[in-house]
Amino acid sequence: MTIRILTLSLTFLFSICGYSQAQIYLDNSQPIETRVKDALSRMTLEEKVKLTTAQSKFSSHGVPRLGIPEIWMSDGPHGVRMEILWDSWNHAKWTNDSCTAFPALTCLAATWDPSVSYLYGNAIGEEARYRRKDVLLGPGVNIYRTPLNGRNFEYMGEDPYLASKMVVPYIQGVQRNGVAACVKHFALNNQEKWRNHINVEVSDRALNEIYLPAFKAAVQEGKVWTIMGAYNQVRGEYACHNDLLLNKILKKDWGFDGTVISDWGGTHNTREAALNGLDIEMGTYTNGFTSNVSAAYDNYYLASPYLKMLKAGEIPLSNIDDKASRILRLIFRTAMAQNKPFGSLANDEHHSVARKVGEEGIVLLKNSAGLLPLNAAKYKKIVIVGENATRKLTEGGGSSELKVKKEVSPLEGISNKFGKAKITYTMGYASGDVAYDKVLPPKYNTDSLRTVAIKLAQEADLVIYVGGLNKNSQQDSEGDDRKSYELPFDQNQLISGLQQVNKNIVMVMLSGNAYEMPWLNKATTLIQAWYLGSESGNAIANILSGDVNPSGKLPFSFPVKLTDNSAHAFGEISYPGDSTNQYYKDDILVGYRWYDTKKIASQYPFGFGLSYSKFLYGKAKIDKTSIKDNDVLTVTVPVKNTSNIAGKEVIQLYIHDKKSSELRPEKELKAFQKVELLPGEEKIISFKIDKSSLKFYSDNKKQWVAEAGKFSALIGSSSRDIKSSLDFILE
Template sequence: MKYKDLIRKMTLEEKASLMSGKDFWQTMDIERLGINSMFLADGPHGIRKQAEAADHLGLNASIPATCFPTAATVANSWNEELGEKIGDYLGIEAVAQKVNVLLGPGINMKRNPLAGRNFEYFSEDPYLAGKMAAGMIRGIQSHGISACVKHFAVNNQEERRMSIDTVVDERTLREIYLTAFEIAIKEGKTKTVMSAYNMLNGAYTNENIHLMRDILRNEWNYDGVVVTDWGGSNDRVAGLIAGNELEMPTTAGETNEEIIQAIKSGRIKEEVLDECVDRLLDLIFTTEEVYKNPQKDFNREEHHKVAQKAAEESIVLLKNEDNILPLKKGKKVAVIGDFAQNARYQGAGSSIVNPTILEHTLECLEEVGIKSIGFEPGFERYGKRSQKKIDRACALAKDADVILLYIGLDEATEAEGLDRQNMKIPENQIELLDALYKVNSNIVAVLSCGAAIEMPWINKVKGLVHGYLAGQAGARAILRVLSGDVNPSGKLAETYPLRYEDTPSYHNFPGKEVSVEYKEGIYIGYRYYDTANVNVLFPFGYGLSYTTFEYSDIQVEKDGVTFTISNTGSLDGMEVAQLYVGSKSKEIFRPKKELKGFTKVFLHPGESKRVTIPFDDKTFRYFNVKTNKWEIEEADYEIMIGTSSADIRLADTLFVEGTGAPLPYDKSNLPSYYSGKANNVCVEEFEKLLGHKVPVAKWDRTKPLGYNDTIAQCQYAKGGFARFAFHSITFAHWFLRKIGKRSTANLIMMSVYHMPFRGVARMTGGIINMPMLDGILMIVNGHFFKGLKHVLKERSKMVKVAKVEKTIVGATKEM
């Protein structure tokens, strides 16, 4: 231990106090020993440090900070150096705002297109997500503070996220859901990891010994700090045993006392606590070093330009029929769509940033040389139908050479705490497009959203530019692509299926009650579509350019692949070359191809470059459930270089010696997985993959409700008051949506409906403690008066204790 001498000077109470927050965003301090508080702030794509009342939902405004493009956007750049540069500038701003730990990046896999937080995550592919995250972490931590990679792990739905049990087989867990974390931790060297809310195979992630001890600490040799997601602690002592140092936010000393009593009773040894204290002290002391010198404010204009550069390199050109783009000089352009007037540039929830500067399309048109003949909003932002708006838009469109149509998803549709209901854009936007197409077919759609959508309307647009959620400078960045000042180089970091029903997790998303079953196994995203031969709208890695590239002269050696890329067009451009690897053996089921490397190359017209993508320790490995470790299967491997997962330009074969491990599966037991058609696997076959029975997925409606049951389950409560409360909540949600208050309605679902009862205590900063919660549960379970009496009694007790403590503190200060 680094701080053994300091820890010896601490009382047991002081050590326990460090294990949970001082308030909503700060850790506890111990003044007499020179241990200061750390400040933790949200910040996957911009710092969210609140100056006033703190919350975790994005309700209260934060100090202005640069809003960079979200992770879903930046991933489309396929540029690790760009990720590192964004991290660098995030780190500068974090230091300027005196933040010790920046809570990001988020690297969970995009298992399903409807997952509400997809805009905050990089990709459906763990290799791409891990590499982008590692770059961002290096950038952030180059300033002496800590990044915090999240949410560890297998957190892929928002509905019931605080209590859902994720049921996943070990191989899928390792290959798909942990590989990005492994890369971020080993290559990015993150100092902090945030545990997820959910359970994993029956244990909450921050209490999960297999996840936290066996893999994170022992396999990956991680020696940093683990912090819970806010309110994400279930059993504090079990979390401590698993190696979870910090619980956030404060519980007003309640869980500190649980730790003290556990040590006194012998449930855990004090050495376990000391180990956690030591790691936390290291984080505190190393991240406060930078604050020993005076801090400067950051240059807002310079940071805004970096945000613009990041957006420009992440924009994806998806369609360019008749070379409608870039826009020809002098063309009369009609700008239509509410998002042109008020940019849709970020997601909602804990990642929401108060931008330093915010650009909108209408303000930037002249600057990029686009000749606008006028603007019409065309549709109501939140889905309300307006024929008047459509008529006005059509009248303007008749006189234009080209229509720039700004469409996408609104802020209330993509938000933390909620999953989307479907993959469609609002119907009123499609009605507008249909009407415009009848009067003028020269339509370029500009799409703003943070996740995959269905596009049955795509034949009605000639051009399609996807800006994703491009940050505060996104409007100008998109216009520079439209005008040709920037040649688009973004490639999709996720697959766009033709329809939601085609997705591999369609039958198993979301988990509605106790658990969610990952029956598709390793076949998520392109791994499924390519292996099962399912047609898609846009494949993983897809993106067009205003120039053309050719690939030639592949040479495969044991440590990498080398080839030539040539710019055969007339413009400067950047090309993302993607390395995919596929085993030719049929003994172990595997996807047809998997991404194992990538590089981004800048080329002038006529220029050629020789490019090498090296192999690494992840190129040929698979996780063997019999040996319980990574193995290499002896086989011929196809080495493929492509411009997307569906467009392979070069291929060769390499024989690779194996590790001689026994075969992990009996083929006859797993026909769906060996065929790759794993979108609707039966329970019996999934159990063969798991190696055990699938837990019951339904709530037991006969049992009394407890700490980990949700407010939603009050519909089955024995107590009439609880059932009345449930129906009041559902009515309020319906009514608010009906009158157009969708953001407020979302908050009810996010912060009340799916909240487990323990969250009431964990998220109120000590206003409601666990003994009071016991009384609330008595009321819920049909003992109204007994429960009310218990709540009042415990509340009175808590107030008395607080008064005594206040008196003692006051007396101590006077001495």
């Protein structure tokens, strides 16, 4: 009865406002394409053009005359950003916009578990829905090419297959809440230095094999509703209005029916923006650098200048009809969606998801002395050293900054787990305050901090070092790249000093990037813990105590030294470029493809991660030794937990092409599976291989090719730890 009365009331309201039942676009029972066509037919040219530009920092226009609402957006991808003022970048200082901080996407990728990615996406989607956001600006899937990239922590690692498998469920989780995911930054935004103008030159093969697959999966498998363009240029055209990327690849080849949104200020030209695939222009600074001028938003490239060109016949009307249709489709999927949920914000369930992602993604890199898991009763005096034990790592980092309802620091989590009475904390090192696009000096004397830390360590039974990078500019932050592969703030000197006075040191490193480890040979225990968000301290404490068995695997390789990395092996023209152009001379050999093909030892390889359990890989089997075009080959391998501790292992399948007409990497990841095994339990893991798993993109033929010949299926626990090799033939 209540629903019926509401329906009658709305019908009456629409009738007195000039609406009628013939206005199909208001009818949620109609197919979206029917509604889009109907709404488009009722709009003026001016109303259509209005849809394509911002009306505030984080919203774009609707059509008030027709009751079509505007679109509201929020930064992600690790949480829903605090409210920003309508017309400036200042925080609005609301009291009801605190969120859950979820772990950074490097940590999500390190879980190697698509089901966890879905939980993550759904939880952040619920928070965005509660905050009445229509578009969440994330996730990011740009490939990890250099460990200096300031924004790597927002992305999903160096391998296109892993990123593809992890991004799809994230999108599905977000969009089930009536919120559009916005996959970014399309494409080749693999550095922050000179990001606003650097022109990237890359082969078709590297583009298709390395840098596009995760975006393609987002579109064709995840059915993502929006894509964000990148700041940089690609082959001489800005990515936010790039004919190759947006028109030919995204919309034509992949069949993307959603909306392309510019990065904020990423638009540079009206004609190119109109013709080369951009749909919504956000954040452009009027007249180049000024803002808040009279009618500023009307001066955007896709606003008054675009309308003028349409009226003059310089751009066909079909162009604006396509853009308006895509934007209407987005509005009907989100702001005007039927039966969309209410969402929820910063509750216990979301904090539980954040903790689970952190626990599943933390990577145990070294445990040679068997210190872990920690036996709390064994140690009477524990010293925790490191600024990151108390620093709020949800602040800073650029647009991924968050205002959180809860953030458990590593110090708090460890103290609660092992007992506050036996724990002493000291900073050991210090960095400056958070400031975007500038580096502030520390407020403390570094030498004094180090001296105190070493003295306390000398008297302790156990030292837990919590260091790494942070979210300051020139660290893991938007806007610029790191200046060095070393740990910042004289940490190497501090760690060396600690190692000289105490052998019982548990190293817990928080970062979204790899770093140099000159102290590694003397280290007995090392944990890569990422940026873990609201439940950081609890997740770390659960791993240290053994309440949770570590199961994360590295989503990118750790080079021994920077010049071992592929982007840096060819000189500055390959990274960071000459400030105008940059040439990806490493081509398809990115990450482990480079190290394994060139036989370069990495500090820690892609896919590596230890456990408190021990796993035994049995003899792998293959069901056939040759396949044809439509055949599917099955590989099986028994994996047994030979310890008395339940644990999870990630079994990885790589393909090696024994002979090819064009260069191929030594191996390529083509399947993986995370499996939980009880003590003494054995499971048979099964993988399917078909012709698509064997293909490469031929620069010569300009198409995907699978050449007949001999291949090997490699089963391993990392790219360098191969347990079985099985040969087969593609006929």
